[in-house]
Amino acid sequence: MNTIFLMNSLWVMLSTILVIFMMGGFILLEAGSTRMKNAGHIAGKTIFTFGLASLAFWAVGFGFIFGDHANFLIGLSHFFYSGYEIEGMNLSTSIFFLFQLAFAGISITIALGGFAERAKLSVYLVFTALFSALVYPVVAHWIWGGGWLAEHGKQDFAGSTVVHLTGAMAAFAATLILKPRIGKYNRDGSTNNIYGHNQVYTALGVLILWIGWFGFNAGSTLSVDKGFFGFVAINTNLAAAAGTVAALIISWLVLGKSDVSTMLNGALAGLVAITASCAFVDTWAAVVIGFIAGILVFYSARFFEKKKIDDPIFALSVHGTAGIWGTLSTGFFATPELATVGKPGLFYGGGFEQLGVQLTGVVVSSVYAFTVSFIILIIIKKGLNGLRVSAEEEAAGLDISEHGSYGYPEVFYKDKVTNIKEKKVSFFSEQKG
Structure with missing residues (x-):
């Protein structure tokens, strides 16, 4: 066993811990962004859904993504992973398995944001198992597991599409079916603000997620060779910083006040956007990508609000809109030197080819994640006699x-x-x- 194998394994294990710790960030972010009477529920469901997603990923998810004998949709081996080594990997397969499991856990956590403050606990349980087995692994196989989008050179280094957009589209399906929270919208069409109970929790949650993202993006190098993970980490931080500043500026200009929640969403949007492109673009482009994401998240949140789509933790804007932009951004900014997957972007002489591949990936992944999630939720709704708690339970x-x-x-x-x-x-x- 050579030194580089051991160092790669250690680096990815550390990155795995950072990604799993992002669950703590989501607990604080979601609990702080919602009302006090739901805080314990949000904290608890985040833990048990990660546990359930882990079991589903162990049983079938890992095999569907990375299994041999793959077809158009999924892999067909490596089910019930038992710790064996897979040939050709320059790190421990067990650690690689845990790293990928952590990503699956993040995606379902994003998806469940669309259920906030109104879904039955039993719905979380059933949907988590089915999403982790039938939705996330399929998109991940297409892009990361050697599937058809990978064959076309789809660029998504750490998961703007695979993790964030997939989770956001599931959240979108849930938000539409569950409908808005009681008291959110009035009969005359006006909107009531339902404020989160602890903005300090939300800010601390964002900071934890920001730190965890170094494991998310830089860890996706799966290697310490040549220290390239440091470059990925720089791009990640610059995009987050740019997103924060852009969101603060745009909210100040439009609202007359520098809205704290918008600023926090800007940081997350920058992180989500750079997740696809962090290894493919120069540092100046990372700043541009993050800055645009910070502006987009502000207008996206206002758009969904006008459309009476109740999104308590802004999953659709932070992970959906920013995920789309981040995925498309490599089609503009990927450099010839860094585009180890696919081709250079439009601004580097690559024409529209890579941008077309990125757009195709966005469309098909979104449609698949939304459609299958919607069908699953309709089936659960009939099987469990509804998805939503009673009005009395929601009020309590x-x-x-x-x-x-x-x-x-x-x-x-x-x-x-x-x-x-x-x-x-x-x-x-x-x-x-």
Whole structure:
């Protein structure tokens, strides 16, 4: 066993830990972006859905993506992975398996953002298993597992399409079927802002995700050879920085205030956008890609709001719109020296060929992820007698209705005690009167 094999294995294991720790970022991001009465539910479902997705990926997902005897859609071996080594890999296959599992976990977490504050716990369970087996692995095989898009030179280094856009399209399907949260839109068409309960949690979640993204993108080199992962990390950070600044500026210009949630979404949009192109573009292009993503996420969120599509954690804009832009960006900015997959982009003399491949990948992956997710949800809806909790349960919050306890028990139980005391005082006052 040579030194480079061991170093590659160690680097990818460290990257795997960073990617899995991104779950902590999503917990804080989603909980902070939603209401206090659902915080415990969001934290808990993130953990159990990652556990369930891990089992589904172990059983069939890894084999569907990277299995031998592949056909047009999927691979057909390596099911129930048991730790064996696959020939031709310059790192431990077990560690590669864990790394890919972490990516699958991130994609389902993104998808479940479309369910926030209104879906039954049982729906999360069934959808997670089916998405992790039938949706994510198919798109991943097409692009990363030697499938037909890979054969055409589709560029998606770390998953703007495979992970983010796939998850976002599933979230889109869920958002349409579940419909908006109670109180979000009025009969006259006006909109009510439903603010998240803790902006500090949201900001800390974004920072954790930002750090985790170094494992996500730089770890996707799968190698320490020549230190190229450092270049990928620089591009990742520059795009995130540019997205943050662009979102702050555009919100300030349009709204007259530098909106904090927009700024945070800009950072994430920059990260999502550079995920496809981080290994294929120069540093100046990474700044441009991130900056454009920060502007796009602002207008995308406003577009969905006008269309009465209730997206509590902005999954459609952050992971969908930015994922599309990031995937297309290599068709413009991929350089001849860095385009180890596919061809150079339009601005480097490559013409429209690579851009056409990127656009094809976006369209077919989006259509597949949305359609299959929509069908799965319709089947689940009939099988479980609905996807959504009752109006009473939604009003009470999913913490208490789905789990029997509050994420913030001191706050809610204190309110109950206060209400009881107020009723007693009112009763005795009436008796004395």
